[in-house]
Amino acid sequence: MIDRTSEVVPCHLDDFGWFNAADACYYSMLDPQPPSTDAAWQGRYPEGAVYRVICVDRVPGTNGGWAWLPTPPPGYGGISVTPAQLASRAVDQMALAGPAIGITVPPERVGLVGVPVWLWTEVTPTTWGPNSATASVPGLVVTATARVTQIVWDMGDGNSVLCPTAGTPWYEGGIESPTCDHIYDQPSFEQPNGAYTITATSTWDVAWSGGGASGSLTVTRSSSTTVRIGELQVLVTN
Incomplete structure (x- = not known):
C-alpha cells in the first residue's frame, strides 16, 4: 500500500495495474504490444513500451488511455529496466x-x-x-x-x-x-x-x-x- 495525500491506495490492482504515486495513475504494459506502425509508439518502436493508463482521481473523460514510456513508471512492480x-x-x-x-x-x-x-x-x-x-x-x-x-x-x-x-x-x-x-x-x-x-x-x-x-x-x-x-x-x- 502507498500513502498518498493521507489516502491509502492499493499498489496493484488486477484490472488496473501498478500505481504511480507521482500522477495518481495505474499503469499496465499492453500484452501484446500494439503494431509497430501504431501512433501510440510515437515513432520510437521498438524502444520502451506502450502502457494502458488509468487515473483514478481525474475528471471523467481525462482519466487515461495508452501511453508510450521509455522505461517503466515509478512503482511498476519494481521494474527499473526496459525489455531492450x-x-x-x-x-x-x-x-x-x-x-x-x-x-x-x-x-x-x-x-x-x-x-x-x-x-x-x-x-x-x-x-x-x-x-x-x-x-x-x-x-x-x-x-x-x-x-x-x-x-x-x-x-x-x-x-x-x-x-x-x-x-x-x-x-x-x-x-x-x-x-x-x-x-x-x-x-x-x-x-x-x-x-x-x-x-x-x-x-x-x-x-x-x-x-x-x-x-x-x-x-x-x-x-x-x-x-x-x-x-x-x-x-x-x-
Missing part, C-alpha cells in the same frame, strides 16, 4: 566469444606463399550459436537468441576475407577450402616476430522478445592468432 535493456543482460549471460580459430598452418609450422590457408571456427554455442538466455526482473521476462551471421578475417597483410559460414576444417588431401581461405603473396619474415597476425571478428545477430515487445541487436566478438609464411626455395645445380 533486459535483452542486453541476457546477452551478457551467454558469454559469447570470438571464433575458436582453426587454420591449416599451426604455430609450429610454416606455410608457403601461394598456398591457400584454410580458415574456420569450431562450432559451439559460444563461438557460432545458436545461443539462448533469459533475463528477468519482477514483472518482466525477456528471452534472447544469438547466432553468428558472418566472420571477417583480417589476415595481417592488408587483406580481409568475409565468410558467411563457420568455414570448413581442413581434411587430408584438401587444397582449396570450399568455404573460406586466403592466399598470401608475400612471406612474413619482415612482420613483428616473423608472423602475420590474424584477427577474426564474428558478428552476432540477437533476436529478443518479452514484456509484449520484441527487437534485435548486433554484437561483435574477436579473437586472434599468428601465422608464419615462407617461400619455397628451389636449389638449382649444374
Whole structure:
C-alpha cells in the first residue's frame, strides 16, 4: 500500500495495474504490444513500451488511455529496466566469444606463399550459436537468441576475407577450402616476430522478445592468432 495525500491506495490492482504515486495513475504494459506502425509508439518502436493508463482521481473523460514510456513508471512492480535493456543482460549471460580459430598452418609450422590457408571456427554455442538466455526482473521476462551471421578475417597483410559460414576444417588431401581461405603473396619474415597476425571478428545477430515487445541487436566478438609464411626455395645445380 502507498500513502498518498493521507489516502491509502492499493499498489496493484488486477484490472488496473501498478500505481504511480507521482500522477495518481495505474499503469499496465499492453500484452501484446500494439503494431509497430501504431501512433501510440510515437515513432520510437521498438524502444520502451506502450502502457494502458488509468487515473483514478481525474475528471471523467481525462482519466487515461495508452501511453508510450521509455522505461517503466515509478512503482511498476519494481521494474527499473526496459525489455531492450533486459535483452542486453541476457546477452551478457551467454558469454559469447570470438571464433575458436582453426587454420591449416599451426604455430609450429610454416606455410608457403601461394598456398591457400584454410580458415574456420569450431562450432559451439559460444563461438557460432545458436545461443539462448533469459533475463528477468519482477514483472518482466525477456528471452534472447544469438547466432553468428558472418566472420571477417583480417589476415595481417592488408587483406580481409568475409565468410558467411563457420568455414570448413581442413581434411587430408584438401587444397582449396570450399568455404573460406586466403592466399598470401608475400612471406612474413619482415612482420613483428616473423608472423602475420590474424584477427577474426564474428558478428552476432540477437533476436529478443518479452514484456509484449520484441527487437534485435548486433554484437561483435574477436579473437586472434599468428601465422608464419615462407617461400619455397628451389636449389638449382649444374
